[in-house]
Every structure is written in C-alpha cells, then in structure tokens.
Amino acid sequence: MHTCDKCNGTMYLERAIDMDAGLVITVLACLNCGRRKVADAEPRPMTAPR
Numbered sequence: 001m002h003t004c005d006k007c008n009g010t011m012y013l014e015r016a017i018d019m020d021a022g023l024v025i026t027v028l029a030c031l032n033c034g035r036r037k038v039a040d041a042e043p044r045p046m047t048a049p050r
C-alpha cells in the first residue's frame, strides 16, 4: 500500500500512456488530494514485455 507523502492519503497505481512518444508510464495518484508521482524509474516502450 502506498501513502501520499503530502496528505498521507491512499494512493493507487494508474497507467498513463504517452501516445506521441509511444511510452507507458506507471504513476501513483492520491485519492485524497490528487497528487501524482511517477512510480517507474523511467518510461518504458509499449512494446516491451514487463
């Protein structure tokens, strides 16, 4: 379970797709305040296996 470093709320994993770059990034979004931060160290190509 991830908690927000700003409000201590619950964060959920959300996948964001950058269509222009063809990249998928995983971000953590806070249910409480809407804060987002990148969960992956770096974006990965959509075609790459996880």
Ligand SMILES: [Zn+2]
Binding pocket: 004, 005, 006, 007, 008, 009, 030, 031, 032, 033, 034, 035
């Ligand atoms: Zn928060």
